[in-house]
Amino acid sequence: MTDWMNTDSGQWVEAIGKSDRLAVATALNLIDDRRPVKQPEVGKLFAALETTGQYEKGHVVGITGPPGAGKSSLASAMAENWLKDGYSVGIIAIDPSSPFSGGALLGDRLRMTRSDPHNGLFIRSLSSRGEKGGLSPQAWPMSRVLLAGYDIVIIETVGVGQSEIDVSHMADTTCLVVQPGSGDTIQFLKAGIMEIPDILAVNKADLGHIATSTADELRLALPDSDDTESWKVGVEVVSASHHTGIDKLSDSVLNHRKWLAEHNGLEDCRKRSEAAWGVKRLLEQFGQYGLEQLGGDDQIIDKWIGLTGSPYEKLESFVKTLVK
């Protein structure tokens, strides 16, 4: 077996591109490693990843929604569909961790377990790790590695606090899973606060009338747009447990990716997700004051998008401006 940590990063990335489980897992473990001595190795890996076409390849799908809405079941149902259609699928499933112990129970694999592991499927569970309501800082770089090895990357997260926004920054397509009869979501939409989802999925269609009427209310609450060019947020009624409506939802997710590509939005999406990660890392290291020194979020993002090189090189260039 290859010891990827001590192998040329070009070969390593090539193996990741072929969905080699050990190569992918080793890369994710390296990203997870917080020791400063490991950072150059992460940088090297990401420099090699630059060759894999990160602005045009693959599809990053974010799935979010309140606890109990059935995100995991839905994610696994869609993944099964895509696997059947010949796509390979990488999944990052994020569960909350205990603020007291840091421990976490990661049970999302449960619903994805197949008696015979599929070579085109890779699942890594992640805990939120103290990131206040948001996503673990490792989520974006991990999704980047999976994107190199798999056709579709699913990021599934509990939609509480900041994480809904975080995941929408990270994904090409964000699917918000809604519990039938949950008035909160509709209130958010009406208030115009949540311009996050590209697709709404009302789960538990098996509950019948309450699911369809929730979908109707959502459709009414969505903003009307005369602009034929803009993406029209769809509302799908599905049942993960009865496997109904999954085909349509899966197609609608893929259609959004197609729309993005046709409207030259994909590259922008990917660059912005990288920049959003950069802003978070800067915030982590230097606080709000540091961000202001660099001209604030928007300016950092604009500047970031203009830079070339690996994400770690770009991050380094901002750090250097601050720490002279």
Place this chain on the structure above:
Amino acid sequence: MSERNVGTNRDRPWLMRTYSGHTSAKASNELYKKNLAKGQTGLSVAFDLPTQTGYDADHPLARGEVGKVGVPIAHLEDMDTLFNEIPLDAMNTSMTINATAAWLLSLYVALAERRNIDPALLKGTTQNDIVKEYLSRGTYIFPPEPSVKLTVDTIAYTVKHLPKWNPINVCSYHLQEAGATPMQELGYALGTAQTIVDAVRDSGQIDAKDLPKVVGRISFFLNSGIRFIEETCKVRAFGELWEHICRKRYKIDDPRMCRFRYGVQVNSLGLTESQPENNVQRIILEMMAVTLSKDARARAIQLPAWNEALGLPRPWDQQWALRMQQVLAFETDLLEYGDIFEGSVVIDKKVRSLKDQAVAELERVKLEGGMLQAVESGYIKRQLVRSQAERLRAIERGDHKVVGINCFTESEPSPLTGGDDGQILKSDPKAEKDQIQRLMAHRKRRVGEEVENALEQLRQSANTGENIMPASIRCAHAGVTTGEWGKVMREAFGEYRAPTGVDVGARSKGDLGKIAALRKRVQTTGEEVGRPVRMLVGKPGLDGHSNGAEQIAIKARDIGIEVVYEGIRLTARQIAVAALEEGVHIIGLSVLSGSHLELVRDLAGDLEKYGIKDLPFVIGGIIPPEDEDELKSLGAVGIFTPKDTEINDVMAQVVDHIREYKGLEVMGSLQ
């Protein structure tokens, strides 16, 4: 009225059984005949896990499990051998069978028909309670909806054709093993019984006027723990609540149909591996709880053997358990009196309090939408996992005394343990191979066309929703196998994975003691290895007893470990792949079925195949000392058995195994 009934007026004793079955139909048949000769009055058949989960002996998931925890029954010939020289019309047979209950009952009916015995004469019980399989025992196959449909089919069929059969034994037994308090046992078992009777009533398979007959055939299977006064009150509360439900909910007036009929196996959870002779007095006290009160006395009792925590009991150990029952029934004056608690204010008060709590919990379940919804949402499982965690903490703290475990631990060397056979029954290593050979021979012998036609009819019955029993009985006659029946049903109904319940709140307050020390160790180790410590808790094989694995997962989470837990019935390959993809630092396996050697051999092979052969793993279960060397040579760095009751100490060792793997200095035992 005289106070005592002596001589011929003594009450009839309960049915005495021993839960048994192993290796093969032939070996089990010999055991049954021996037990009956010793004065046992009924049979209690233990099936092996492939039979319980609808697989034939040659299925990959059956590997290592054939003939281990019970007898393998694949087809009618096996059933015939199992009951060789046992008259079916005179026997009372209890079968611990659930997901495949309709199939095993079909084999039993077909055997009676083949022997020209009227099925109407058959007496016995199929356990057939799927709800507790999702919550505790783990041998479910299908989702709740079709599973309940199969239960309804067997009930509707037996009420019409096997009027003396108990088609379902609603079990609170396994709920207690999973941690249930008496109140939870009452609430959830009665909730299950209502769900089933409602389903039969609403199925259209039974005339409204026959509903009393259905209710009259519902029986229960209870546990009895060491707090025997409370347990006495629990069985009395069961009787009163069930009668109330029958009268109010189902409008039944005939008191005979409202009677709470139940069998018992006393608690196995509280049996200890250290000083195992103490289990004898535990078993007897627990038996008292379900026999003392005449008005709430068990109809059938089976007792575990004193050495169950060590491994499979030998015939002599089982004989000892049977003799305990016989001494109580025949030597003592217990059966000469009416209900000795009649008029007891203390008992009445406790019974009332348990009833009130149980009714409140039933109301809570109603808020979830009913029993099945509360199972699917994970609500009940979480309640049980929480109760179990509380029980273990009470033992750790010493609030809950267990003699020989957390007090009075000094012991003279025991003359009962030790000796050549390790004081347990050795399973026959040839059992699996022999069963597969018999299976192959059977498949060659039967008529292919009849098999195909019978399976086609079964498929149609499953798809159209008609009663599954007639088609199943036809399959039994045609020589269909357990695996073939299971496959058709799996295709029709799909398979299910139940919630694990481990997502209960973390322990964060109060005296953390050892937990605080462990958290520090986990955190330090995480910093030294560069990333959070991660552990995979896995249950390979068909064994569904997940309570141990769940408690380890919760404790690991409580001390700061990121735990990946996937529930039961995993293949070695799934575990290896999950360990790799999740980047864990250690694997913890739990195997209680006795197939640890086969499963660990497979896992070692798969870890190597996926390039992580150095990844350490520990294993917990009922593991005889003589297997330890081979497990270690296969790569197990730690082996835990029921005598390792202090989970904190177990976790300290797990952390040290991770440290050793990563080349860090070990930290030693907790102070």
